Amino acid sequence: MATRTDAPTRREQILKEAARLFAERGFHGVGVDEIGAAVGISGPGLYRHFAGKDAMLTELLVGISDSLLTGAKRRLAEAGEATGSEAVLDSLIEGHIDFALDDRPLITLHDRELDRLRDADRKTVRQLQRQYVELWVGVLRQVYPAIAEPAARSAVHSVFGLLNSTPHLGRPGSLPGRAVTASLLHRMARGAFEAVAGERCGE
Amino acid sequence: MATRTDAPTRREQILKEAARLFAERGFHGVGVDEIGAAVGISGPGLYRHFAGKDAMLTELLVGISDSLLTGAKRRLAEAGEATGSEAVLDSLIEGHIDFALDDRPLITLHDRELDRLRDADRKTVRQLQRQYVELWVGVLRQVYPAIAEPAARSAVHSVFGLLNSTPHLGRPGSLPGRAVTASLLHRMARGAFEAVAGERCGE
């Protein structure tokens, strides 16, 4: 009963538009009236759905970090049983790329507005992010045991920087096509990791 | 006459502190009183040195883009005469890494606060950035002629994302040492480019 995917609730509309606006002009650069206008209601009407402007940002950032971590755990469990750790690493990369290509505003918020959170919430987000990184580090070192842990952690952060560059790649229309871009990013990420492991192939 | 490097002028102090504060809390998240306090004067005293808060951000962003482009041109000219394009690419990477490691607040501002500029200034910065990217694209395609131009441009943007990840690498103290980090980033950048060129070495 109900349509195939339920119609987006008002809360979801608001979150989506708020994410877009925050990414475009920064948290402090967007007024509540603007967010309201983006969903067809005006200003203070938002307070029927959220405790305040801060609450929207909090929910967005916690949601991002949580869904990244949850997705990674699922991929680790699914692919980890049957296939090897190579496949798990590829699956992690693929998942992160999907996120980076499909939710570009969230990617932008993710590392840009973290400091605008209340201490407790920021701590929560940081903890989720840390777990996500450590999960990658574990898989990476399984594929490349030669990489020491500090180097692995740096490498993972840097590859996130690489994958998260999608907002700078021009408007979705100007991209060579989603699949092509995804493949390019995937190869670059693997190439970067291999380079850390010291597998030089040229000269 | 005067000390080896002239004492930093008041303008320079202000720019430096403003960059740090903008990077930490965002352009709109920092008040002029805070910037003033950071250099020992208070609030409106800044207006003896800058037309306004916007002018500080403008000067910072134009300065960054300009110095990146100027440095790249110089490296292209210097290394381009004697050595081959491989060496030029390495020199470009090295220069960008130096900047990313030494001026982390500026790196942060660079791709975070561009939209806060007046239209004319934003256009200027974008143009400088575009020239910088195109310079990289040219060198990259000289080293790897197999890479088509759109892919090269995407690859360059993504490698910038990788190199600009330094602010996420933890406080300067926690890094394994500047030289080690620089070398790691350099290898990853080269590895990412090589992967785009299709030079698979494993399997």
Next chain:
DNA sequence: TCGATCTGTTAATGAGCGTTAACGCATTCC
């Protein structure tokens, strides 16, 4: 020595903005 300039100060102004108050109208549930 006497202005002029440079570089500060504090007080006031005025706009923008998050939030709350007070109110209205459907819908729903007893």
Next chain:
DNA sequence: GGAATGCGTTAACGCTCATTAACAGATCGA
């Protein structure tokens, strides 16, 4: 049918904050 609840509205409050005004002490050239 009527109260409760959900979801809006507009108006008002209060605070923050960039900017300007008005003023003052050094430094310095004529």
